[in-house]
Amino acid sequence: MxxxxxxxxxxxxxxxxxxxxxxxxxxxxxxxxxxxxxxxxxxxxxxxxxxxxxxxxxxxxxxxxxxxxxxxxxxxxxxxxVARTFQLVRVLPSMSAVENVVAGAVFGHNRLWGGEARSLAYELLERVGLKGREEQPVTAMTYIDQKRIELARALAGNPxxxxxxxxxxxxxxxxxxxxxxxxxxxxxxxxxxxxxxxxxxxxxxxxxxxxxxxxxxxxxxxxxxxxxxxxxxxxxxxxxxxx
Known part of the structure; x- marks a missing residue:
C-alpha cells in the first residue's frame, strides 16, 4: 500500500x-x-x-x-x-523581484546558489508573467504583481x-x-x-x-x-x- x-x-x-x-x-x-x-x-x-x-x-x-x-x-x-504563499502577500521589500525569487531557491528544498539560482528566478518570473521586470524593486510593483513574485518564490524551491x-x-x-x-x-x-x-x-x-x-x-x-x-x-x- x-x-x-x-x-x-x-x-x-x-x-x-x-x-x-x-x-x-x-x-x-x-x-x-x-x-x-x-x-x-x-x-x-x-x-x-x-x-x-x-x-x-x-x-x-x-x-x-x-x-x-x-x-x-x-x-x-x-x-x-513545503512552500507557500500567504493570504496577505509577504515579499522581501528591500529586494528586487529576482532577488525575492532567488531567496526561495536558496532556502527551499533544492538549495540552489549563484548563477543557477538566478537563472531559475528569471525563468520563473517569465512564467508568472513578469518578464522584463526582474530587476524592479518589489515596492514599486502592484499588489497583483507582488502575488506573482510570491508564487515564483515558492516554486523556486521545487517543493x-x-x-x-x-x-x-x-x-x-x-x-x-x-x-x-x-x-x-x-x-x-x-x-x-x-x-x-x-x-x-x-x-x-x-x-x-x-x-x-x-x-x-x-x-x-x-x-x-x-x-x-x-x-x-x-x-x-x-x-x-x-x-
Whole structure:
C-alpha cells in the first residue's frame, strides 16, 4: 500500500480556550490539486500554518512522505519540501523581484546558489508573467504583481507540496482567468497543490477534490462536484435560512 504524500491525522490547534482546528484528518496524494474550502473563520489558514510550520499542532500528526513534520521549524519544513504563499502577500521589500525569487531557491528544498539560482528566478518570473521586470524593486510593483513574485518564490524551491492561501483573491476577471490557467499549468506538471480559495469558479475548474472545514471541523471530503452540492456545505456557507 503506497504512503500518501501528505497525511494529516487528528490535527488539533488550540489558542487558550479557542479550538481553531479540531481533530482534522485528511490525506493528499502525489500530484493532487486539493481545494481546502469553508467559510471565513473555519480554520483553513490555521491548517496551512500547521502544515508549513508557522504554527505547531497542539496534538495530532502531520507527515510528508511518511516523515513527521508537525511541530518542526518553518525553515526545516521548507527544506523538506513545503512552500507557500500567504493570504496577505509577504515579499522581501528591500529586494528586487529576482532577488525575492532567488531567496526561495536558496532556502527551499533544492538549495540552489549563484548563477543557477538566478537563472531559475528569471525563468520563473517569465512564467508568472513578469518578464522584463526582474530587476524592479518589489515596492514599486502592484499588489497583483507582488502575488506573482510570491508564487515564483515558492516554486523556486521545487517543493513537494505547494500551499496557496487565497492566491486568486483580489484579481479582476482577466487576471483571474490568467491565474487559473497558471495554477492549472503548474498542476499539470505534477506539482501537488493545496489551495485555500473562496473563488468557487476556480475550485470547480481546478480541483478534483475538496476538503471542507467549518468552525475548525472537517465537514466534507470528496469530489468537488459532490462536495459543493452537499446541503451541509451549503448551510455552512449560507446559514440555515438560505440553505
Amino acid at each position: 503506497s504512503v500518501p504524500l501528505l497525511s494529516i491525522e487528528r490535527a488539533r490547534k488550540t489558542f487558550g480556550g479557542l479550538v481553531a482546528v479540531n481533530d482534522v484528518s485528511f490525506e493528499v496524494g502525489q500530484g493532487e490539486l486539493l481545494g481546502l474550502i469553508g467559510p471565513n473563520g473555519s480554520g483553513k489558514t490555521t491548517m496551512l500554518n500547521l502544515i508549513s510550520g508557522a504554527l505547531s499542532p497542539t496534538s495530532g500528526s502531520i507527515r510528508l512522505s511518511g516523515q513527521p513534520i508537525g511541530g518542526l521549524p518553518v525553515h526545516r519544513i521548507s527544506r523538506i519540501g 513537494h507540496v505547494l500551499l496557496l492561501d487565497e492566491w486568486l483573491a483580489g484579481l479582476n476577471p482577466s487576471e483571474l482567468r490568467i491565474g487559473i490557467e497558471l495554477i492549472s499549468e503548474i498542476s499539470a506538471q505534477g506539482r501537488t497543490i493545496i489551495m485555500v480559495e473562496h473563488v468557487m469558479d476556480a475550485i470547480r475548474s481546478l480541483c478534483g477534490r475538496c476538503v471542507v472545514m467549518s468552525s475548525g471541523v472537517k465537514i466534507a471530503d470528496g469530489t468537488s462536484a459532490h462536495v459543493l452540492a452537499d446541503p451541509e456545505v451549503v448551510r455552512a456557507y449560507l446559514g440555515d435560512d438560505d440553505a
